[in-house]
Amino acid sequence: MNELMNVVDWSRAQFALTAIYHWLFVPLTLGLGVIIAIMETIYYRTRDQKWLATTRFWMTIFGVNFAIGVATGIILEFEFGTNWSNYSWFVGDIFGAPLAVEGILAFFMESTFIAIMFFGWKKVSPKFHLAATWLTAIGASLSALWILVANAWMQDPVGCQFNPETMRNEMTSFWEVATSPMAMSKFFHTVLSAWVLAGAFVVGVCSWMMMRKRNVEHCHRSLKVGGWVGLIGIVLTIVTGDSSAVTVAKSQPMKLAAMEGLYEGHNAQEIVAFGILNPAKTVDNNEDPFLLNISIPYGLSFLATHNIDAFVPGINDIINGISKDEKGNIINTVSYEERIKRGKLAQEAIAQHHAATQSNDAVALDEISKVLDENFKYFGYGYLDSPQEAVPNVPLTFYTFHFMVTIGGYLLLFMALVLFFEYKKKLNDKAKWNKWWHWLAILTIPLTYLCSASGWIVAEVGRQPWTIQDLMPNKVAISDLSAGYVQTTFWIFAVVFTALLIADVSIICKQIAKKSKTDLNVAEF
């Protein structure tokens, strides 16, 4: 069992490593693609060479970043098979479809038109080139759509039914899978947050150049586009964050409770604005969850349900199967002890199904189907040893969630100020606070990256121990490998990705430094 747990841990670590590195590059590709397309559109409409020069400046950075995003992406796709082989069979019927659609519709669009975008300036007409740039940006977003549909399905498995003959879940409604509230919230929240990151990146780079008084005119052009994309992005990210919270409250109440460090829920539940968790608190003791916290009354009830009086269950409530109506009357739901029992019943029924089919025992098959129908939604709980096993890492989920929300609020203010200063022409050489503002803008780049990564940590750590919510825990999803094998590939990828990240950052910095010294009002080929 220890060996098994080690393989699980290393497999998780390897997937997390790949996903984190992948997500360092993808949001900039998603957001910068849109920014470049807007800039080229302005050039196409005005035929102003300055806009062409500005477009090409950002396109160079886009290209460097794009390659490493592609490289880390292929690992993610194949790791579903190499490290999570049981998962691949158990849900491949549903999960594989969005991946195939992604490949056919999005990847080819991206890979075909990016070649024209970079090398087609002198080979195709300006109109065709502009179309290629937009299609590259759209292809990137389409690619994000399908992989996020797949991810959302793991968080909220809808549109499927278990088939005991094939021992797997099978799709019953593609539409339900593709348009589930979880999928829609996740797609828009993620892609729009990428716009914010790219906007912050553009603003930060321009601030660095303005500090050095290089190509100030180009910077003002870029700030306007980057600022607007960033502002629209952050407003819509906050709006979609709200709908994400509602879907999480419905489908993953344990995750929501962990995000808030909430052990005992209440009606009209407050939300923690700032808090320090008590390290001694566990689900088994009565310690106060917080050493310090500042809360907003009714906040969590409103966030989770849009009803300020609603009951929001805490971790212990969920484990014990307790909920309450608006008046505070207790409603019993299914406790985790019960879920584990019912999960085992479902598993036994599946085991009996094969024998009943072989003997063609219709009565037994009817009975088994009934048991399965009643209990299959708790199938995954049958693998758990105790209810406590179903509680995610609360501190990591709590702190990353609050960091994400805090930085998200800051980014709203920041992007609004960027545009205010830009349109009021406050960013000029005479302003004494210019330098401080520019430094703040530069520091906002890493803050935005951390904010973006935090969002993914909340989403993925908060749903542990599930690979597929309620149906398949990690320990059942893995391949039959030794821990040493996965540990070896983990370190190989860690070294390779880190070396490539260093090269990527170095090239981007050198490109910015080099190009900032050229005249970015003149387009060069």
Place this chain on the structure above:
Amino acid sequence: MTHYILQNYWWLIISILGALLVFLLFVQGGQSMLIHAKTDGQRSMMVNSLGRKWEFTFTTLVTFGGAFFASFPLFYSTSFGGAYWLWMFILFSFVIQAVAYEYRSKHGNIYGSKFYDTLLLINGIVGPVLLGVAVAGMFFGNEFTVTKANILNVQSATISQWGSAHGLEAIVCWKNLIFGFMVFFLARTLASLYFINNIDDEEVRKAQRKHLLINAPIFVVLFLVSLVLICTAQGVQVDDNGNMATAPNKYLHNYLEMWWCLALLLIGVGMVLYGIGKTLLKPDYNHGIWFSGIGTVTVVLTLFWVLGFNGTAYYPSTIDVNSSLNLRNSSSSLFTLRVMSYVSILVPFVLAYIAVAWHKMDHNKITQHEIDTTDPDDKY
């Protein structure tokens, strides 16, 4: 449409993607030949010629994997999780390729151009050889078992169990290696034909004809040996009830029973040889890549068809014949295959815009002058 038809349809799609992938491996073949460039100018033209195509190979590989996952998830689960090292080496070689093109000539790339050229060389050799090894394993079999009921046993839940070498044994199997090196020399042959077509430079074309004269005969010999090995290999026959049994010379029988498949194989081989032969014999003939490329696609299509059609297990297990994977026991459900089939209607549209883009980009061939006058940031 019935489940049976859709399973065959999706094997056809997989075959097409696999065949296109093998053709597009000319990019890897070309990378393995960069060390032969006599001058920096020649190397630059070759890298830039390949650099505008590497994404197609990469994307086809990703889509090939995605389509396999979606249509035959038990293969994805069994092969990828089982032959762990084989697939990890393949992945690793493609990861380093993607960045090598973009970084090799960029200011501030830290490790220097030669480092990235070495990465391209590694991908150029490891990619085709190991992809060939992986496909060879589909003909010659692997040591694995599949027990779906394992999923109910938390102590040993993995349904696909593989030997402890996890793919290393496939890499050192001589039959697989012959197939792998056959793919490698095919990739180099196609690369020479591609360079001759895509680079308008007499020195490059002359040098590539010399390379073609070496690589093509080696490929032809390895191909014939591989074909003999395949035709004499023991396959697995699947009857109408899904029962499986070993069958000697199964793939030879498949070629003979599916005459159209054999005819296409011969036509494909003829086209490959015609493209090579005419390029070697006529110094001003530069279009061999199209004959040999289409011929390659045709031959690989027939290989996939004898592998999966005519009641054949396309992934035989050498230790438990009943664990072998065939189109019926490893596919997605009827509903999923049907849904994806609607999506596949868009494939011709995708192929059409790729063709348009390819034509526009390749209309003017790469020349030394173009490379010299292009902004450093617009070339590899």
